[in-house]
Amino acid sequence: MVAPPYYTVPPQGYGGVESVVAGLVDRLVARGHHVILFAAGRRGTAAQEFVRTWDTPPTEQLTLALPEVVHAARVEALLRAHTVDLVHDHTLAGPLTADARHSPTIVTVHGTMDDLAGVYRPLGSAVSLVAVSHAQRRRAPDLNWVATVHNGIDVDSFPYRADKDDYVLFLGRFHPQKAPHLAIEAARRAGVRIILAGKCSEEIEHDYYRDRLAPLLGHDAVEVGVAGPALKRRLLAGARCLVFPIRWEEPFGLVMVESMACGTPVVALARGAAPEVVAHGRTGFVVDRPEQLAAAISDCATLDPADCRRYVSSRFSLDAMATGYENAYRRVLASPGAAAAGGAFAMRPPTTV
């Protein structure tokens, strides 16, 4: 299991990929698998072996080329000391090294297809891809997909509350793609207070905050900054609903699952994975246009919080995710090319999906 180097596994704050990796590792170990985790910082999972790739995660270098390439080179060298059945890679540059490897490589595509198709299309069958949503996979159906596995969460770590407070919640980056301004406008039209928690650190976020968001804030629209794990859970559990008015093809959207786990339905715009993550009319509402968000917020009063949590427990638990990956691993290991890796992928038949 190869994690990106930018945060510890599990992360101490921000780090969605690292959070998913930690949950997956722990569940795989609980199911009897032997897992070697390559990650930065200190050991934090149940993996039988932990290989440290960086003493200190190069967090501030996220998105830069140098740490990404150094990490891939380092992992490749460290991997030589191990014999593995397969490599499950969550990094960007790691797949470049897959073709020289004897064991097959599975890559979870955590990012957006707009960026990543340019990496995976030329790599062909050198790596077997796992999508985190059908929506993500549909955006580049020609790639070497081997499975779609929704991200899972540790449901027990999220508090359930059936009695809700008098607010709705926006939780996410203050970014035009996340569109919290639409959440405020919808909450106002629905006549309910909104709390906004999120990150504002990049230049585009600062600009958006200043130009679009700040003018809308007021006594009924309160911004509380970044919410750590505890505050996030309290805010999620107390909200009448989460408002998720995304304006881009977000590959998954973990916060929707976290919200439903707390018994809090989700009101989302129908972009990215929202339509397949939210059970429309049961655990929230997925609407096409921003003008429909207000009515959907009001309609959440008719939904059953307990059903929201049940839905997550059955569909988005760590066990559901681990089962999905076990199936993907088996499929790749059973494919004809699996044993013949190493410098020959151009000649290998594509893995059957």
Add this chain to the structure above:
Amino acid sequence: MVAPPYYTVPPQGYGGVESVVAGLVDRLVARGHHVILFAAGRRGTAAQEFVRTWDTPPTEQLTLALPEVVHAARVEALLRAHTVDLVHDHTLAGPLTADARHSPTIVTVHGTMDDLAGVYRPLGSAVSLVAVSHAQRRRAPDLNWVATVHNGIDVDSFPYRADKDDYVLFLGRFHPQKAPHLAIEAARRAGVRIILAGKCSEEIEHDYYRDRLAPLLGHDAVEVGVAGPALKRRLLAGARCLVFPIRWEEPFGLVMVESMACGTPVVALARGAAPEVVAHGRTGFVVDRPEQLAAAISDCATLDPADCRRYVSSRFSLDAMATGYENAYRRVLASPGAAAAGGAFAMRPPTTV
């Protein structure tokens, strides 16, 4: 020949690596080699085959991980359509794909060892490295070096002038590592006017300019912004000397060679490759401390401009560089591991240097 994607080959403005690649390609073709150039933008060299990796160079994404990884994946896929004796790679992420390749890979290390040893050390003998200076190579002598080849320039494209105007020149980024403030102080002590031409675009450059450089400017220290190819040549040819007071281990320093080609000696601090690029007492002076720069500037009056140009013609011409690379290519192709590449580099004996 694999160029980075960020500028065309040759570059139209900034782009030191692309400039060196263009000169090398043209000389190799002139010597009868068959060269396939993988690069962005339009064809601009004598390479018999040109494989376009990007329609438009992703210039503004320089240093980011995504274009770097996309480029490496794309080149690897495009390379499959060609049979080559060896791959000469000038990119950062490209070496990650070398081990799966049947032909050997030579990588020119254009950047600083502080950053790049972290890439090449784990890669071991998967790639054969060429240093652009002995100074660069000395900083990580344990790597899989196969040769040191100084960068070369098209000497004829630089004008020679024996009669100099009444100024010295600083040409380079306005950056603390390039230390133009030391050049101004030295010129003042030597009693000669200084012209400064250079880039000021990154945040650190803006800060440096405002805090350290701007207060020193005046009628005897004039800043003219970025100099394009024509102005650069005019400024170099007319200067009594180039002042190159670097404060870091710069791997090469092409501007020193360009200056000497114009018959203009170089006064440098003894960092990086300066001591091996400048012939001390003949084509300039390389001194240890900033306080020594002023006397060195005055002493340049004793040097022979024609000798500076002759020195470049014999040591830093495109032909000298092409000869260096031909020798490196032959050495790698003659090494025992050359034919056995592809997934086995961990077992291959290190290439003899």
